[in-house]
Amino acid sequence: MMIVDLVDEVDFKEKLIALGAPVTHEQSxxxxxxxxxxxxxxxxxxxxxxxELCESMQKDNTTVLPEVYRVMSAFG
Structure with missing residues (x-):
């Protein structure tokens, strides 16, 4: 059985908040x-x-939801 990490909208926002970004869970x-x-x-x-955050979330065995990936792509 293969275990895959999933990065969803909640995970993404939490990681951004941890970096100090002005983001809330309520935002789209x-x-x-x-x-x-x-x-x-x-x-x-x-x-x-x-x-670095975006790159680390795209590494091995991590699945990033398409809508999260689009936002990550906007960051360069």
């Missing part, structure tokens, strides 16, 4: 995308941390 993914992009523009020093 589009609102999350807009908030994080604005945050990165104001605080570009956070960009490597967001990129």
């Amino acid at each position: 993914l589009l609102e999350v995308q807009e908030a994080v992009l604005a945050w990165l523009q104001a605080y570009p020093e956070q960009t490597p941390f967001i990129k």
